[in-house]
Amino acid sequence: MSTVVEAPTASSGPQSPRSGAVLAPISWKAPIAYAVVAVIALIGFVVVAPKGLETTFTVSTSSDFFQIAPITVPSTATALLLCLVALVLAGVSFWATRSRRKVGVWLPSVYGVALVLAFLTWSAAGKDSALPLTGLLQGSLFLAVPLVFGALAGLLCERSGIINIAIEGQLLAGAFLAAVVASITHSAYAGLVAAPIAGALVGLLLVLFSIRYMVDQIIVGVVLNVLVIGVTSYLFSTVLKVDAATFNSPPKLPVIGIPVLSQIPIIGPVLFRQTVLVYVMYVVVAVLQVMVFRSRWGLRLRAVGEHPKAADTVGIKVNLTRMKSTVLGGAVAGLGGAFFTVAAGLAFGKEMAGGKGYIALAAMILGRWSPAGALAAALLFGFSDNLRVVLGIVGTPIPSQIMLMTPYVVTIFAVAGVVGRVRAPASEGIPYVK
Amino acid sequence: MSQPIAPERTQPAAGRTRGQQALHEMLASNWLATVLAVVLALVLSGVLIAAADKAVQETATYLFARPGDFFGAVWTSVSSAYVALFQGSIVDTSASTLTRMIRPITETMTVSIPLIFAGLGLGIGFRAGLFNIGAQGQIILGAVFAGYVGFTFDLPPVVHVVLAVVAAAIGGGLWAGIAGVLKARTGANEVIVTIMLNNIAVYLVAFLLTTTAFQRGDSNNPISPPLNSNSLFPLLLGSGFRLHAGFLLALATAVGVWWLMNRSTIGFQFRAVGSNPNAARVAGISVNAAYVWVMVVAGALAGLGGAAQVLGTEKVLTAGVAASFGFDAITVALLGRSKPLGTVLAGLLFGALRAGGFAMQARTGTPIDIVLVVQSLIVLFIAAPPLVRALFRLPAAGTEPPVLAVSPSVKEVGL
Numbered sequence: 001m002s003t004v005v006e007a008p009t010a011s012s013g014p015q016s017p018r019s020g021a022v023l024a025p026i027s028w029k030a031p032i033a034y035a036v037v038a039v040i041a042l043i044g045f046v047v048v049a050p051k052g053l054e055t056t057f058t059v060s061t062s063s064d065f066f067q068i069a070p071i072t073v074p075s076t077a078t079a080l081l082l083c084l085v086a087l088v089l090a091g092v093s094f095w096a097t098r099s100r101r102k103v104g105v106w107l108p109s110v111y112g113v114a115l116v117l118a119f120l121t122w123s124a125a126g127k128d129s130a131l132p133l134t135g136l137l138q139g140s141l142f143l144a145v146p147l148v149f150g151a152l153a154g155l156l157c158e159r160s161g162i163i164n165i166a167i168e169g170q171l172l173a174g175a176f177l178a179a180v181v182a183s184i185t186h187s188a189y190a191g192l193v194a195a196p197i198a199g200a201l202v203g204l205l206l207v208l209f210s211i212r213y214m215v216d217q218i219i220v221g222v223v224l225n226v227l228v229i230g231v232t233s234y235l236f237s238t239v240l241k242v243d244a245a246t247f248n249s250p251p252k253l254p255v256i257g258i259p260v261l262s263q264i265p266i267i268g269p270v271l272f273r274q275t276v277l278v279y280v281m282y283v284v285v286a287v288l289q290v291m292v293f294r295s296r297w298g299l300r301l302r303a304v305g306e307h308p309k310a311a312d313t314v315g316i317k318v319n320l321t322r323m324k325s326t327v328l329g330g331a332v333a334g335l336g337g338a339f340f341t342v343a344a345g346l347a348f349g350k351e352m353a354g355g356k357g358y359i360a361l362a363a364m365i366l367g368r369w370s371p372a373g374a375l376a377a378a379l380l381f382g383f384s385d386n387l388r389v390v391l392g393i394v395g396t397p398i399p400s401q402i403m404l405m406t407p408y409v410v411t412i413f414a415v416a417g418v419v420g421r422v423r424a425p426a427s428e429g430i431p432y433v434k
Numbered sequence: 435m436s437q438p439i440a441p442e443r444t445q446p447a448a449g450r451t452r453g454q455q456a457l458h459e460m461l462a463s464n465w466l467a468t469v470l471a472v473v474l475a476l477v478l479s480g481v482l483i484a485a486a487d488k489a490v491q492e493t494a495t496y497l498f499a500r501p502g503d504f505f506g507a508v509w510t511s512v513s514s515a516y517v518a519l520f521q522g523s524i525v526d527t528s529a530s531t532l533t534r535m536i537r538p539i540t541e542t543m544t545v546s547i548p549l550i551f552a553g554l555g556l557g558i559g560f561r562a563g564l565f566n567i568g569a570q571g572q573i574i575l576g577a578v579f580a581g582y583v584g585f586t587f588d589l590p591p592v593v594h595v596v597l598a599v600v601a602a603a604i605g606g607g608l609w610a611g612i613a614g615v616l617k618a619r620t621g622a623n624e625v626i627v628t629i630m631l632n633n634i635a636v637y638l639v640a641f642l643l644t645t646t647a648f649q650r651g652d653s654n655n656p657i658s659p660p661l662n663s664n665s666l667f668p669l670l671l672g673s674g675f676r677l678h679a680g681f682l683l684a685l686a687t688a689v690g691v692w693w694l695m696n697r698s699t700i701g702f703q704f705r706a707v708g709s710n711p712n713a714a715r716v717a718g719i720s721v722n723a724a725y726v727w728v729m730v731v732a733g734a735l736a737g738l739g740g741a742a743q744v745l746g747t748e749k750v751l752t753a754g755v756a757a758s759f760g761f762d763a764i765t766v767a768l769l770g771r772s773k774p775l776g777t778v779l780a781g782l783l784f785g786a787l788r789a790g791g792f793a794m795q796a797r798t799g800t801p802i803d804i805v806l807v808v809q810s811l812i813v814l815f816i817a818a819p820p821l822v823r824a825l826f827r828l829p830a831a832g833t834e835p836p837v838l839a840v841s842p843s844v845k846e847v848g849l
Contacts (some may be wrong), residue, residue: 165625211816218565218625221763223813230806231482236457237801238486358629366628401641408630412612415630416622424623 023100031097034090034111038083041115045122051128052076059266069267072262075125082118086111116383119238136390137270141278144382146171146345146353148274149336150360151367151374152288153199155298156329157206158369159292160322161305164222166206168357169228170330173198176232180240182250182341191250191342192277192335197332200327201241202228207326211319214431225357233350240348250279252345253277259380268417277335277343282400284332289371301325305425308432318432347433362411367426383406458829467822468769471716471815474822477806480512483800487511499747511580512660515800522793523786533631533674538789540677544747545766546785548739548756550684552763553781554691555606555735557772561695562728568613568628569736570760571635572606576737577744578639579605581751582648584661584744588779594664599683606737607730609635614729618722624729648751656667658751667746676836680742687738688774694731704728736760761793765813 015379058067089111092413096103105341108425124131150167157164165169182191197423202224209220240248253275300321303311308318340352359381367373368379388403484490489507496502521527523542529535552569559566580602609631616622642648643656650659660705667678695701705712709726716719743755766784770776787809791802815822823830 209814209818214821215814215817219768219817220566220814222761223768223817226761226765226806227810227814230803230808230810233803234482234486234801234807237803337681355633358633360629362626365623399641401598401637401644405634405637405641408633412616412622412627412630412634415617415626416620 014068020289021319022240024246026097028097031090031093031242032192034093035087036088037115038090038111041086041118042080042083045118046083049076049122049125050077055121055124055127056130057120057124058130059133070130073121075121078121079118082114082121082358086118107323108402114199114310123391123397127394129394130373132390132393134266134269136386137266138273139386139389140379140383141270141274143384143385144378145278145281146336146339146356146379147242147360147363147381148285148375149339150333150362151356151378152371153203153329153333153336154299154361154364155216155292155333155367155369155374156288157203157326158425158428159305160301160325161425161430162207162263162322163208163217163221163429163433164203164324164326164329164333165361166202166224166228166330167216167354167360168335168353169221170199170333171337171357171360172225172228172232172351173202174334175340175352176235176337176348177334178338179250179341183247185253188251188253188342192253192338195338195342196331196334199337200331202329202334203330206330207323209351210326211322211431216434217429229351231305236348236350244347248347250342250347253343275343277339280335284335285371285375287374293369302329302425305427308427308430312432322432333360336360359407359411360413362408365424366411366414368423385411438773444445452772464819466828467819468816470822470826470828472812474815474825475808475811476516478811479804480516482807483515483804484511486800511798515794515798515804518797518800519790521788521790522797523790534749537559537675538793540671541679542677542782542786544676544678544736544785545789546781546822547678547680547742547746548683548759549763549766549784550778551687551739551742552736552760552772553623553777554688554764554768555610555732555739556767557770557774558691558695558704558735559728559732559778560767560772561708562704562724563711564614564617564725564728564732566608566610566613566628566729566732567625567764568631568733568760569739569763570634570758571628571731572610572742573607573743573756573760575637576602576606576734577751577755578642578738578740579737580741581755582666583660584665584752586647587665589664591664594662595667595745595834597718598665598745599738602737602741602745602769603734604737606740607734610733610736611726614726617795619726621652622714624725636753639751639755643751645754646837656753660750661745665745666749667742670753676747678742678746680746683738683777686743687735688778691735700727736763739763762809765809769811769816779808798827 008113015083045062055075055078056070056072058070061122093103093107095101096107120131130271132145150171154164154167174195177193178195181194182188184190206217206224209215210217236248239324254274255275258272260270264272292301300311303320304316304321311321312318335379337353340346341348346352360378363377363381364374366377367375384403384407391398391403392400484507487507490504490511491725493500493504493507522539523538526535526538544823551571555572556566556569580598583598583601584594587594587597610628613622613624613627613631617624640656644659648658667680667683669675670677670679681703693701695705703714703724704727706717706719707721707728711721714724739757739759743759744751748755750762762784763781766780767777769783770780772776772777787805788802791805794800794804795802820830822828
């Protein structure tokens with residue numbers, strides 16, 4: 001653990017090295033981690049991999065402007081090249097750490113893409129079926145939808161100082177109500193409108209117990225998850241299963257291709273050939289990114305989460321702010337819950353959120369409590385989720401259980417500070433009493 | 435508005451009689467609030483049971499013409515469900531033989547074993563200020579270790595079972611220790627880490643059951659070989675019942691946990707860290723070491739729960755060996771207020787709900803999911819004593835702050 005030692009003459013800044021400024025010890029953790037992983041990848045994907053095989057990627061879909069032929073590359077050489085790129089980046093990281101430069105987010109991004117491509121090249125080597133790159137990305141975005149909404153919900157609550165462990169329950173409640181309303185009205189869009197209401201109700205319960213009865217917020221969250229699982233499963237068994245035609249056959253949200261944009265190769269099908277829920281997601285992420293960090297509302301929200309007493313002193317109603325933002329967060333998560341039923345075109349099933357709420361929580365932390373970061377982290381989880389599906393079809397040398405573990409292991413590393421220190425809002429989980 | 439609502443406290447006035455004083459003390463006790471919370475949860479769940487009942491729905495259509503029919507149907511549906519729940523968990527009054535009559539209570543005790551073990555472990559964590567959600571993963575790892583020792587080795591009777599139990603404790607302790615070490619060294623939030631470890635454990639056991647070391651040779655199913663009979667817990671009531679010695683071990687462990695937390699130096703340090711980490715640090719207690727050891731002890735206890743499952747109840751290792759005991763144990767520890775005795779009683783109650791739930795589902799068709807509703811409502815009401823007290827117009831609790839409510843660092847609750 002490195003301790004940051006402030007320069008004794010902080011005001012003079014780093015421009016005056018003669019003032020005896022004590023610099024923070026250099027942390028070599030990141031570059032060493034980059035180098036070690038790259039070397040392991042080099043050994044696994046190149047040195048011990050079978051030689052003389054080829055890998056085929058497809059990138060076009062049939063309705064693009066122009067077709068790109070499937071790309072076939074020699075597996076070992078490509079993997080070698082990509083691993084070398086990763087090693088060079090690790091070197092850059094060493095250099096940057098030594099000279100105390102900050103590297104942007106591009107380094108880990110390019111590093112990650114290179115290693116993932118190396119992994120894909122290795123795992124699809126010598127397979128008859130080509131690896132559909134576009135489909136992989138398209139599915140990743142789709143699977144990331146509940147995670148993004150869930151992470152945004154968590155962020156809204158935690159920025160205001162309420163820990164939201166109940167994301168799972170909010171997703172599930174949203175999925176349930178969306179399915180029921182969509183089935184009764186025969187309209188997927190009606191389901192989409194109903195889903196946030198269910199989530200907001202769970203959020204309301206959360207904030208009620210947290211603020212009014214000052215129950216530990218983690219406890220309320222955990223218990224609300226159980227309660228929602230219980231209630232929805234019970235209603236599923238007694239009502240939905242009995243008359244599935246009336247109550248549990250939600251129509252599927254249609255996939256809407258945005259004209260022109262959707263025909264750009266690769267980007268088009270991935271970003272602009274999705275359901276309306278995904279487009280709503282773009283809007284919500286963008287709006288929240290601006291609102292949380294650039295608006296008066298966002299400033300107040302963050303003030304309440306960081307230092308409620310100070311916020312109260314300047315006349316911000318702390319508990320009212322918390323209540324509003326938690327209910328709003330619940331609604332956002334509920335909307336994400338619609339993914340499971342109306343967006344995926346599935347009937348409601350018991351516990352169908354399947355722990356996605358907890359992953360969303362992890363995505364929020366990995367994204368450092370910012371909407372854009374949450375989007376990126378959720379996309380990462382969605383990608384690893386979909387990778388398993390796609391590689392399952394192509395055939396992968398790695399057991400599927402190990403693949404499934406990956407996002408959780410990544411999260412632990414992230415939370416443990418390998419990726420960088422994360423800091424929660426200072427006052428989260430602490431009830432505010434005047 | 436941020437104040438918890440508390441009915442005006444009635445101070446014991448000077449002129450009050452001894453009887454009134456006793457009544458006041460009883461009304462202000464936490465036990466009464468607990469009982470009322472259970473009753474309230476059962477009533478609310480009863481509404482759900484009635485609402486889903488066919489006869490109730492039919493009579494509701496002519497509610498104003500003949501309200502008697504409606505209320506009769508409500509009573510029938512709810513009471514029959516709860517009677518089945520009781521018969522399935524305590525004493526089957528409709529059974530013909532004594533064996534069948536008392537089997538439900540032994541089932542309740544059997545089911546409660548992992549809940550008690552894991553609940554004890556979680557309780558230690560709560561009292562030390564650590565919110566460990568990872569009992570599920572720790573149970574799984576305990577079961578994996580115990581199972582591996584159970585079906586791989588061939589050892590003499592007593593030695594084998596003891597070794598398997600120790601292995602389970604080590605497995606659970608190591609798994610939880612990861613979260614403890616990360617918390618101590620990097621400040622990683624134990625809630626997130628234990629949730630992630632739960633998921634990893636689920637896939638880990640699924641993966642292990644595909645390997646030759648764990649998987650039964652003669653089929654492709656993900657199931658381990660049956661355990662060596664020497665490694666199993668002895669049955670307490672003969673072969674007619676599933677109740678095994680794990681129950682006695684759980685009770686003994688509860689006593690041990692009581693001693694650890696209330697009479698030992700380590701337990702004092704745990705509680706001190708839970709009450710106020712900064713004060714504990716100033717007093718010379720290593721807070722980081724305490725975090726690690728709390729998690730290790732909690733994990734070892736949850737691991738014993740896994741041992742009880744694989745060495746006593748299931749007798750084989752499967753991917754579903756932990757069921758949802760790890761999550762239920764959270765509610766058990768909360769209901770038991772993190773105290774050993776309370777945890778044992780809460781474990782028995784939730785064990786009864788679970789065991790009885792199956793009987794209820796079989797006899798009256800009420801889905802067992804209602805048990806989850808009852809459990810979560812109980813814990814919600816327990817966690818918010820002011821709510822229950824306001825609903826029943828009880829006086830505020832005597833001296834204690836609302837249990838489970840956080841003032842910044844206080845999760846410790848006086849005995």
